[in-house]
Amino acid sequence: MKRTRPSRRTRAEERKDAAVTARPDRAPTPEETEAADERPLDPDAAASAEAMYRRGADEPGEGRVP
Numbered sequence: 001m002k003r004t005r006p007s008r009r010t011r012a013e014e015r016k017d018a019a020v021t022a023r024p025d026r027a028p029t030p031e032e033t034e035a036a037d038e039r040p041l042d043p044d045a046a047a048s049a050e051a052m053y054r055r056g057a058d059e060p061g062e063g064r065v066p
Contacts, residue, residue: 006014028036
């Protein structure tokens with residue numbers, strides 16, 4: 001594959017895109033909040049998330065927890 005250099009226009013668009021902060025398009029409705037609060041947590045999913053968190057915390061760089 002041939003390597004190319006991004007144009008100035010591409011670089012400018014990348015900088016603009018990097019400055020955008022992600023946020024939800026709307027707040028959850030009271031019904032959605034209530035439904036989420038009533039739903040039980042899956043113990044396997046919680047254990048998996050904890051394992052990934054710990055694994056990432058041991059990695060140098062962005063995943064490290066201070």
